[in-house]
Amino acid sequence: MSDRIYNFNPGPAALPLPALEKAQKELLNYMGTGMSMMETSHRSKEFDEVLNECKSLLTSLMKIPENYQVLFLQGGASLQFAMIPMNFLEDGKSADYINTGSWSAKAIKEAKLISKVNIAATSENDDFRLIPKQEDIQFDPAACYAHITSNNTIKGTQWPAFPDTGNVPLIVDMSSDILCREVDVKQFGLIYAGAQKNLGGSGVTLVIIRNDLLEKQARELPTMLRYTTYSEKNSLYNTPPSFAIYIVKLCMEWVRDQGGVTAIQKFNEEKGRLLYGMMEKYPEFYRGTVEPGSRSLMNVTMRLPSEDLEKQFISEAKEAGFHGLKGHRSVGGIRVSMYNAISVKAIQDLCGFMETFQKKNS
Numbered sequence: 001m002s003d004r005i006y007n008f009n010p011g012p013a014a015l016p017l018p019a020l021e022k023a024q025k026e027l028l029n030y031m032g033t034g035m036s037m038m039e040t041s042h043r044s045k046e047f048d049e050v051l052n053e054c055k056s057l058l059t060s061l062m063k064i065p066e067n068y069q070v071l072f073l074q075g076g077a078s079l080q081f082a083m084i085p086m087n088f089l090e091d092g093k094s095a096d097y098i099n100t101g102s103w104s105a106k107a108i109k110e111a112k113l114i115s116k117v118n119i120a121a122t123s124e125n126d127d128f129r130l131i132p133k134q135e136d137i138q139f140d141p142a143a144c145y146a147h148i149t150s151n152n153t154i155k156g157t158q159w160p161a162f163p164d165t166g167n168v169p170l171i172v173d174m175s176s177d178i179l180c181r182e183v184d185v186k187q188f189g190l191i192y193a194g195a196q197k198n199l200g201g202s203g204v205t206l207v208i209i210r211n212d213l214l215e216k217q218a219r220e221l222p223t224m225l226r227y228t229t230y231s232e233k234n235s236l237y238n239t240p241p242s243f244a245i246y247i248v249k250l251c252m253e254w255v256r257d258q259g260g261v262t263a264i265q266k267f268n269e270e271k272g273r274l275l276y277g278m279m280e281k282y283p284e285f286y287r288g289t290v291e292p293g294s295r296s297l298m299n300v301t302m303r304l305p306s307e308d309l310e311k312q313f314i315s316e317a318k319e320a321g322f323h324g325l326k327g328h329r330s331v332g333g334i335r336v337s338m339y340n341a342i343s344v345k346a347i348q349d350l351c352g353f354m355e356t357f358q359k360k361n362s
């Protein structure tokens, strides 16, 4: 597969090659049905098996306890920003939000349309270079829930450990780091993630929700905006994004074949050691933008000595086969998105390129 590039796109992002190859192999004739999974009824035995296998893979990979439901929705993580307060934020009450960057801010904006928001902590004064410490967070014990963004895709920070919210359900946006490391699902009332970074392609959103939250219904809502619609019908109330769910299933098979989340975490730690190590070797040239204790293993952000050098870096990297390294338009600089499907080899090769580039240009 020599025509495949090193794809460091932030999302939609690189997918595991074995998953793509299996999708290709099955594209025209899924399991002898004579049609594609894309053309198969969502009420068919074939799709039912895909859906249930996808759920069961996720359940075993993440060790999801029995009192949680695994749901597949549409509308991206962005619709979750609205559905969460619609379903759980009662009129006159408030929810805690921790602001660690652009995605948190978008979640806060939606919640404010529904009721009150308490900003329990924010790293805005530090230009979002760090994750707040437990002792700096003012949780409200009467909050309907507390919301955090576990990995800040744009700013390059990631919660090293999750905060203790006592009896208040903790809700987490894991769009850009789900399955990157072992996580105790029991810490959360609800986990959500758009699929297009670490789970599969775009078009489907994973929601893992604890049963007691399903019983909390803050208000009357249209059918498609209630979590119970999805939990009661096994995500089949209406036509689900069946092909996107099928791709998630193939990617979860790949995670399993790698040795599960334990093995994936080891690869990710190795990738982080290599890339942050290269930046630490040339700290004046590859200047990390976040505090070392808050560094992300998924999105590594840095600045070079000048914007001209950054442009040159991005274009020479592209010529050398490393794509998608431009920082988000709101922050500039360089961003290396290295989700689960990015191999250790890809980061070794990128580090080789960085070393040469540094020598030539400093």
Ligand SMILES: *Cc1c(COP(=O)(O)O)cnc(C)c1O
Pocket: 011, 075, 076, 077, 078, 079, 103, 149, 151, 152, 153, 173, 174, 175, 176, 194, 195, 197
């Ligand atoms: C990409 C991203 C989103 C937005 O996801 P959509 O599926 O495009 O709505 C939300 N939160 C985080 C942390 C993200 O990385």
